[in-house]
Amino acid sequence: MSLLSVRNLVIDYARTRALDGAGLEVAQGESVGVVGESGSGKSTLGSAVGRLLPRAARRTEGEVLVAGEPVFDLPAARLRHLRRKHLGFVFQDPIGSLDPTMRVGDQLRLVLGRGGDVRFHLGRVRLDDPRVLRAYPHQLSGGMAQRVAIAMAMATSPDLLVADEPTAALDSQVREEVSDVIFTLAAEAGTSILWLSHDLPAVARRCDRVAVMYGGRVVESGPAAQVLGHPAHPYTAALARSAPAAAAHGVRLEPVPGRPPVLTGPSPGCAFAPRCAFAEDRCAHERPAPVRVREQDVLCHKAIELEDRLTAPIEPAPIEPAPIEPAPIEPAPIEPAPNTTEVTA
Ligand SMILES: Nc1ncnc2c1ncn2[C@@H]1O[C@H](COP(=O)(O)OP(=O)(O)OP(=O)(O)O)[C@@H](O)[C@H]1O
Numbered sequence: 001m002s003l004l005s006v007r008n009l010v011i012d013y014a015r016t017r018a019l020d021g022a023g024l025e026v027a028q029g030e031s032v033g034v035v036g037e038s039g040s041g042k043s044t045l046g047s048a049v050g051r052l053l054p055r056a057a058r059r060t061e062g063e064v065l066v067a068g069e070p071v072f073d074l075p076a077a078r079l080r081h082l083r084r085k086h087l088g089f090v091f092q093d094p095i096g097s098l099d100p101t102m103r104v105g106d107q108l109r110l111v112l113g114r115g116g117d118v119r120f121h122l123g124r125v126r127l128d129d130p131r132v133l134r135a136y137p138h139q140l141s142g143g144m145a146q147r148v149a150i151a152m153a154m155a156t157s158p159d160l161l162v163a164d165e166p167t168a169a170l171d172s173q174v175r176e177e178v179s180d181v182i183f184t185l186a187a188e189a190g191t192s193i194l195w196l197s198h199d200l201p202a203v204a205r206r207c208d209r210v211a212v213m214y215g216g217r218v219v220e221s222g223p224a225a226q227v228l229g230h231p232a233h234p235y236t237a238a239l240a241r242s243a244p245a246a247a248a249h250g251v252r253l254e255p256v257p258g259r260p261p262v263l264t265g266p267s268p269g270c271a272f273a274p275r276c277a278f279a280e281d282r283c284a285h286e287r288p289a290p291v292r293v294r295e296q297d298v299l300c301h302k303a304i305e306l307e308d309r310l311t312a313p314i315e316p317a318p319i320e321p322a323p324i325e326p327a328p329i330e331p332a333p334i335e336p337a338p339n340t341t342e343v344t345a
């Protein structure tokens with residue numbers, strides 16, 4: 001049985017459909033990277049795991065099971081228990097996720113309860129300076145604050161840690177150290193990780209499996225090396241192709257010309273169709289059903305047909321003879337598109 005099971009999850013904000021039938025399975029002890037452009041629904045999915053969605057959000061369809069427990073249908077007490085003992089969360093803004101009015105040591109003690117060894121837990125996140133205990137969150141660097149947040153999230157050795165871009169706000173050097181801390185602690189505790197990220201190379205290095213989101217659905221999932229090395233969905237292929245350069249410059253991913261959709265209701269077909277080099281008529285009108293390609297689960301009408309044609313980097317090569325002049329390559333925009341503002345980190 002999966003530790004986490006997300007089934008056909010539909011989440012609506014007032015006018016936006018953030019998840020449009022998302023599905024995902026995470027096994028005990030496994031690390032799963034969730035990737036996709038801004039607005040694809042990663043944070044909404046991550047928050048839904050603990051039913052930590054903003055007030056405006058509504059679960060319209062589907063369910064989330066954590067160790068078999070239906071998160072959206074649990075009585076308050078059971079939900080609290082699940083959050084406290086079985087789930088951990090780490091977010092992008094570490095200082096904001098700590099209580100600004102309380103010393104770090106006191107916050108840790110509150111989480112650990114009586115008998116909890118505060119120094120031990122700080123040591124595990126490689127914070128050995130006792131001054132940290134007396135500090136207020138705003139006196140810490142981003143990297144230190146994130147380590148404190150990790151110590152708190154991992155204190156109970158949860159079954160699942162949801163990490164929503166935990167290193168995105170940190171310097172690149174600190175980023176690796178903080179990622180190391182998370183993955184090492186999780187491996188020791190047998191904790192599964194759901195790692196929401198824009199950083200494809202990092203996900204490829206660290207995660208067992210990858211789930212690629214587009215338009216509020218998981219359009220491809222499978223073993224990391226398979227998904228990123230031999231993508232089965234045209235969107236994954238485009239994303240994988242664009243990743244190294246984009247990630248290196250800290251640019252938000254913009255793999256193919258055009259914008260990701262902002263849905264107001266169910267997508268009538270494949271949400272990627274307008275940007276897809278391989279789209280045909282039905283892609284715009286029929287929602288693709290999941291198909292299995294090699295070790296991947298894919299939502300694409302053309303996945304079987306494209307099986308041997310998609311590689312990373314892809315060549316959506318024209319069948320006609322090569323033109324004399326090289327085709328213009330659309331430059332990736334340096335500025336983020338206007339709809340990339342963080343609504344939730
Ligand atoms: N509190 C909110 N109120 C209204 N709409 C929201 C809210 N949070 C997210 N949305 C919308 O839901 C969709 C999914 O957003 P979400 O934050 O889950 O995506 P994301 O993949 O995490 O993006 P990013 O990479 O920018 O963090 C987007 O269209 C977003 O604008």
Ligand code: NI
Pocket residue numbers: 042043044164344345
């Ligand atoms: Ni997000």
